[in-house]
Amino acid sequence: MQEGEVVAALTVAAMVAGLSKEETEKTIRSGIEVGKQSPRQIPKTHYSTTDLGSNPEPGTAPQAIDPVNLLRGFEVNTHYVEKLGKEEFYYPNLIIKRHVITIIAMPGGAKTTFCFFHAAPFLADNGLKVWYIDADSPASDHKRMKELADRHGFKFLNPDCNPGTTMEGLLSTLQQIADAHSELEGWIIFVDTLKKVADLMSKNSVKNFYQLARKLANLGATVVLLGHANKYRDKDGSLVFEGVGDIRADSDELIYFERKSNQNGGIDVTTIINPDKGAKVRGLFKAISFHVSPQREISFYEKPLPVIDRTATAVPKATDDEIVAAAKKYLFSRNEPVVQRQLVQQAADLTGTGVERVRRIIVQNSEPKGSLSLSGHPFVYTIGEKNAHFIELPL
Known part of the structure; x- marks a missing residue:
């Protein structure tokens, strides 16, 4: 100037x-x-070829680069291909040795039921040292969970159960173990759930936690992280994990549990491993399907079940009448009273509607069975043990 x-x-x-x-x-x-x-010198700006938003200093030539070498880092290499099919699975088609695995599902999607009540005992029975960090289960479940862990010889950790212990303290302990370069071969560490160990909307928080998980894996451990899916699906009806993109980027595998109600009770769950559905795997996986009974017992299907077409969730919401019709159709097929929770989930699955809205509509359209002044509601209910509401069609 x-x-x-x-x-x-x-x-x-x-x-x-x-x-x-x-x-x-x-x-x-x-x-x-x-x-x-005494004029002051303004330092020249140093530009990086990795900074796509920068421009060379006016009057100077851009720094020479080797485009072949830059792109080679993304090439599918021989080492990766040779390992395909030779993965050492700790749990078939789900958990690979020394990987960081993230499992995502909607609330009620059987993450804890499968991992704590089935996978952890299976892994411990096969001689692995299992540590299950739980920060999501109600205290009413802890006695049963402790008994199961003791019976199968794995460790059940909860940072809120002992005086003076916190999740921050537990994470600090894991960091101390990692920084000491401890021998962790044969360890399986479950973290239930992801949102209790990191701020999922903060890139720094997620990145820091996954760096810790990766360091533990490099020391021999296998880390399994359980997380929630967003309430709303993407435009194709696929589940979407809750949080920033680093969750997928920093996982070796990101696998979804897709659930649907079983008309005979309980739920059916199928693993989603396809990249076009938002999943990510580094190995040869096959989808698996299993049934979870109302008593949380797990049994497996010989072949993966077809997944419900959820594209309907991307179109306008179902009307109240359509939700009522779906519930009536299900009750007619059962021809017996159905507990309200199960009816709500079935109608939600059939219409692609949130369970809270479906529950509200069913409650609004129900009245006590045997009432002297029936008002023509499409559903009637009786009350069973523990205040359970059983819904059926009026005679």
């Missing part, structure tokens, strides 16, 4: 700041004289 331009700009700034004309002229004149005598 020319000296006149500098003086004009500084004069305006000084006047805005409230300086008098005399103070302004004196300050600017003094500053310019000092600047002429």
Whole structure:
């Protein structure tokens, strides 16, 4: 800038700041004289070829790069291909040795039921050292969970159960184990759930936790992280994990549990491993399907079940009448009273509607069976043990 331009700009700034004309002229004149005598050098900006938003300094040629080498890091290499089909699965088609695995499902999607009540005992019975970190289950389940862990010889950890212990303290302990380069061969560490160990909307928080998980895996451990799916699916009806993109990027595998109600009770779950459905795997996997009974017992299907077409969730919501019709259709097929929770889930699955909305509509359209003044509601209910509501069609 020319000296006149500098003086004009500084004069305006000084006047805005409230300086008098005399103070302004004196300050600017003094500053310019000092600047002429001892000019300050402005350091040149260093540009990186990895910074796509930067431009070379005017008048200089851009730094030479080797585009072949830059892209080679993304090439499917021979080492990767040779390992395909030779993965060492600790649990078939789900858990690979020394990997960081993230399993995602909707609430009620059988993450804990499968991992704590089935996978952890299976792995412990096969001689692995299993540590199950639980921060999501109600206290009413802890006695049963502790008995199961003791029976199969794995460790059940909960940071809220002992005086003075916290999740922050548990994470600090894991970091201490990692920093000490401990021998963790044969360890399986479950974390239930992911949102209790990191702020899922913070890239730094997620990145820091996954770096810890990766360090544990490099020391021999296998880390299995359980997380929630978003309430809303994507435009294709696929599940979407809750949190920032680093969750997928920093996982070796990201596998979804897709659930649907079983008309005979319980739920059926199928693993989603296809990249076009948002999943990620580093190995040869096959989808598996299993049934979870109302008593949380797990049995497996010989072949994976077809997954419900969820594209309906991307179109306008079902009307109240359509939800009522879906519930009536299910009750008619059962021809017996059905516990309200099961009916709600079935109607939600059939219409692609959230369970809270379905529950509200069914409650609003139900009345006590045998009431002297029936008002023509499409459903009637009776109350069983533990205040369970059983819904059926009126006679």
